[in-house]
Amino acid sequence: MNANDAALQETGLQFFGKLSASVSHDLKNVLAVINEKAGLLEDFCYMARQGRAIDMDRIEAVTAQVKGQVERADEIIRCFNRFAHSTDHPVAPTDLGQSVATLVHLAQRLLAQLEVSVDVRPTEIPVALSTRPLMVQEMIWACIQWVAGHLGEKKALSISTERSGKGARVLIGPVANLSAETAAAVPPTVTEDLQKALNADLSLDPASGMLQIQLAPLEAPP
Amino acid sequence: MRVLLVDDEEEFVSTLAERLQIRGIDADWATSAEEGLQRVTEKQYDIAVLDVKMPKISGIDLKAKIQALSPVTKFIFLTGHGSEKDFIAGKSISEFYLIKPVQIDDLVEKLQTAVGQTGRPS
Numbered sequence: 001m002n003a004n005d006a007a008l009q010e011t012g013l014q015f016f017g018k019l020s021a022s023v024s025h026d027l028k029n030v031l032a033v034i035n036e037k038a039g040l041l042e043d044f045c046y047m048a049r050q051g052r053a054i055d056m057d058r059i060e061a062v063t064a065q066v067k068g069q070v071e072r073a074d075e076i077i078r079c080f081n082r083f084a085h086s087t088d089h090p091v092a093p094t095d096l097g098q099s100v101a102t103l104v105h106l107a108q109r110l111l112a113q114l115e116v117s118v119d120v121r122p123t124e125i126p127v128a129l130s131t132r133p134l135m136v137q138e139m140i141w142a143c144i145q146w147v148a149g150h151l152g153e154k155k156a157l158s159i160s161t162e163r164s165g166k167g168a169r170v171l172i173g174p175v176a177n178l179s180a181e182t183a184a185a186v187p188p189t190v191t192e193d194l195q196k197a198l199n200a201d202l203s204l205d206p207a208s209g210m211l212q213i214q215l216a217p218l219e220a221p222p
Numbered sequence: 223m224r225v226l227l228v229d230d231e232e233e234f235v236s237t238l239a240e241r242l243q244i245r246g247i248d249a250d251w252a253t254s255a256e257e258g259l260q261r262v263t264e265k266q267y268d269i270a271v272l273d274v275k276m277p278k279i280s281g282i283d284l285k286a287k288i289q290a291l292s293p294v295t296k297f298i299f300l301t302g303h304g305s306e307k308d309f310i311a312g313k314s315i316s317e318f319y320l321i322k323p324v325q326i327d328d329l330v331e332k333l334q335t336a337v338g339q340t341g342r343p344s
């Protein structure tokens with residue numbers, strides 16, 4: 001393994017670790033909510049045994065909230081499982097739209113810390129590409145972070161995916177107050193090694209303010 | 223005892239407040255630092271229970287802001303994570319540092335102990 005490969009592996013692990021830590025925080029929160037709801041139901045039982053009237057609608061509502069939290073955890077785990085499996089093969093056919101949706105779902109807490117809301121635009125037909133599934137999510141996340149620091153007053157960005165020749169394109173933005181300096185700086189959070197490994201080209205469209213990640217298809221190693 | 227709970231997880235913090243109220247504790251809640259600070263301007267709290275990791279402002283930064291408005295308020299930190307480093311940092315500037323999920327009896331005991339230290343239990 002050369003130094004570039006080692007650096008790529010390290011940044012990939014850091015990205016995986018950051019997202020995993022955020023997921024563990026989310027799951028802890030779900031457990032904390034369920035713990036309190038279960039405790040509240042226990043409190044209601046205790047009060048009923050003491051002869052106090054308990055509102056059955058309230059019990060139903062709390063029970064429904066517990067179920068809601070179980071569904072929330074299930075969705076987090078489903079997304080996290082999909083994300084974890086993106087390490088199965090170095091290069092694999094990848095549904096880019098699904099990768100973006102998974103990433104954004106898992107990164108909700110991190111996005112809240114950036115004070116950014118993200119709108120993932122769905123596509124009618126899946127945008128599939130042979131690429132490095134984990135690295136492409138790492139690059140999209142690096143680009144989201146950069147765009148988040150260059151938004152206008154409305155702290156909102158959109159992400160869409162589309163076919164582009166034999167490859168595909170991811171669009172993130174819009175970047176506000178687009179200066180020559182901003183355009184030239186695109187985006188320091190993405191390393192050259194990562195761009196090379198993904199055969200990706202990054203550019204900022206001055207008209208729309210959208211950061212474009214142009215991805216060429218990769219061949220799977222023999 | 224007047225308690226303010228601040229945590230960005232609404233279903234958690236509202237239910238915890240309800241359970242404290244069932245136990246005769248005057249508990250209010252907020253889901254953001256801004257909302258928490260607003261509550262402090264409206265009412266004096268004996269103790270604030272703050273989530274350490276919240277978006278925008280951390281519980282540790284919020285503590286300093288609340289303290290500026292209400293120097294007598296005591297603090298308990300609550301977190302989903304329990305690294306030793308976080309524990310040492312949190313414990314050094316609060317009465318107690320608790321890990322989620324919390325046991326209500328344990329929290330009530332800690333609240334009483336902390337407020338007892340102020341000499342101002344309700």
